[in-house]
Amino acid sequence: AQSVTQLGSHVSVSEGALVLLRCNYSSSVPPYLFWYVQYPNQGLQLLLKYTSAATLVKGINGFEAEFKKSETSFHLTKPSAHMSDAAEYFCAVRAYYGGSQGNLIFGKGTKLSVKP
Amino acid sequence: DVKVTQSSRYLVKRTGEKVFLECVQDMDHENMFWYRQDPGLGLRLIYFSYDVKMKEKGDIPEGYSVSREKKERFSLILESASTNQTSMYLCASRLANEQFFGPGTRLTVL
Numbered sequence: 001a002q003s004v005t006q007l008g009s010h011v012s013v014s015e016g017a018l019v020l021l022r023c024n025y026s027s028s029v030p031p032y033l034f035w036y037v038q039y040p041n042q043g044l045q046l047l048l049k050y051t052s053a054a055t056l057v058k059g060i061n062g063f064e065a066e067f068k069k070s071e072t073s074f075h076l077t078k079p080s081a082h083m084s085d086a087a088e089y090f091c092a093v094r095a096y097y098g099g100s101q102g103n104l105i106f107g108k109g110t111k112l113s114v115k116p
Numbered sequence: 117d118v119k120v121t122q123s124s125r126y127l128v129k130r131t132g133e134k135v136f137l138e139c140v141q142d143m144d145h146e147n148m149f150w151y152r153q154d155p156g157l158g159l160r161l162i163y164f165s166y167d168v169k170m171k172e173k174g175d176i177p178e179g180y181s182v183s184r185e186k187k188e189r190f191s192l193i194l195e196s197a198s199t200n201q202t203s204m205y206l207c208a209s210r211l212a213n214e215q216f217f218g219p220g221t222r223l224t225v226l
Binding site: 009032034036041042043044045046049051090094102103104106107108109 | 120125147149156157158159161164174206208210213214215216217218219220222
């Protein structure tokens with residue numbers, strides 16, 4: 001079975017500071033991993049995905065994530081935060097078992113605040 | 117661009133009412149999903165469908181049913197709404213490894 005843990009339900013950074021949102025996964029098979037962003041009162045939008053190609057994945061809006069198998073991590077980073085990055089971020093892993101094959105298993109989310 | 121639309125952004129219903137949430141996607145995707153989203157709990161899968169008239173229970177199907185009569189439309193039904201079903205409901209469709217989400221319906225049951 002697969003699972004995802006996001007460390008920190010709330011993260012606050014200053015504008016221009018590094019953004020680091022943590023995600024650890026559990027999977028008995030090579031995982032497919034995703035980061036989604038949700039702006040207030042909107043649905044989820046895909047930021048980036050790892051599907052067993054390059055371990056450093058670049059996404060939209062300057063975000064990137066690095067797959068580290070030894071640490072079972074897929075942390076999301078951005079060098080310099082903008083006010084517009086304030087949103088909730090979800091890490092997800094693709095399910096590989098039973099009737100749920102291909103479904104996504106989501107973490108509980110991390111709300112990012114950006115201070116001026 | 118893929119578009120997933122949901123019939124209402126905000127909905128207020130009374131306890132015991134039958135509630136229909138509609139979702140339509142325009143990209144001929146076979147797989148569609150209904151999630152509910154609650155603070156601190158993330159997204160939890162209610163039901164999904166991998167083809168017309170096919171449905172599978174997700175993690176929290178109790179109190180819900182679904183209907184998929186046409187490929188583009190996936191409906192979530194609350195047979196008798198209860199206050200603990202007050203939540204944000206998100207619909208998604210899937211192509212390969214990517215899910216595309218609608219804007220969500222915020223349902224309040226009084």
